Amino acid sequence: AKDDLILLDFWVSPFSLRVKIALEEKGLDYEAREEDIFGGKSELLLKSNPIYEKVPVLLHNGKPIVESSNIVYYIDETWASPPLLPACAYGRSRARFWADFIDKKVFDAGSSIWKSKGEELESAKKEFIDILKKLEGALGGKDYFGGDDFGFVDIVLLGVTAWFGAYEKYGGFKIDDECPKIGAWIEKCKKRETVARVLPDPKQVYEFVGILRKMNGIE
Numbered sequence: 448a449k450d451d452l453i454l455l456d457f458w459v460s461p462f463s464l465r466v467k468i469a470l471e472e473k474g475l476d477y478e479a480r481e482e483d484i485f486g487g488k489s490e491l492l493l494k495s496n497p498i499y500e501k502v503p504v505l506l507h508n509g510k511p512i513v514e515s516s517n518i519v520y521y522i523d524e525t526w527a528s529p530p531l532l533p534a535c536a537y538g539r540s541r542a543r544f545w546a547d548f549i550d551k552k553v554f555d556a557g558s559s560i561w562k563s564k565g566e567e568l569e570s571a572k573k574e575f576i577d578i579l580k581k582l583e584g585a586l587g588g589k590d591y592f593g594g595d596d597f598g599f600v601d602i603v604l605l606g607v608t609a610w611f612g613a614y615e616k617y618g619g620f621k622i623d624d625e626c627p628k629i630g631a632w633i634e635k636c637k638k639r640e641t642v643a644r645v646l647p648d649p650k651q652v653y654e655f656v657g658i659l660r661k662m663n664g665i666e
């Protein structure tokens with residue numbers, strides 16, 4: 448029988464976005480079920496991810512897989528083609544290193560930008576750009592992080608790029624000026640049908656961050 452795939456989702460979550468891109472790349476049908484993460488999480492979410500109570504959660508024939516990079520890894524191991532990770536252990540370890548770096552650094556550094564003003568904002572912006580420069584170094588002259596083909600690390604970073612326009616606006620910088628190779632990589636990835644289909648509208652993300660700023664008392 449066909450696999451039953453349900454994604455417990457939040458439309459603007461960079462982490463949910465990673466899973467959607469991976470599912471699209473594998474050509475899988477899935478149901479994205481929107482969670483109200485501010486007002487009231489569903490019983491299914493609380494039961495499926497009792498430890499963090501966060502989205503995304505992928506339910507595969509009822510079995511919950513949690514943590515977005517981990518879910519993308521599971522998808523790649525469960526549906527082989529097209530491969531998102533290399534076959535060799537060294538290549539996989541390098542991919543997981545960069546996914547972990549992205550997980551630890553990029554979203555939090557970006558959040559510091561819209562959460563701060565004045566001096567704090569300046570240092571948050573510098574920190575974010577330093578992190579992007581390290582990623583630019585990893586990309587080098589390659590088309591994608593893994594080389595010639597789009598894959599795991601691209602997907603892990605792409606989810607967060609949906610918020611980059613908001614970071615640029617609130618931070619007063621242009622990624623194309625600071626990290627031109629990353630800027631070019633983003634444009635290339637956005638041309639992929641599997642990415643274009645699931646990326647939220649940057650204007651709507653910017654408006655959402657405006658709401659978050661109000662919720663956090665930042666004007």
Ligand SMILES: N[C@@H](CCC(=O)N[C@@H](CSO)C(=O)NCC(=O)O)C(=O)O
Pocket residue numbers: 457459460461462484500501502503513514515516
């Ligand atoms: N490390 C996890 C982060 C998921 C997350 O923060 N999800 C947020 C929505 S997106 O910002 C979430 O579910 N927040 C609800 C809450 O914090 O209660 C992952 O990669 O899946």
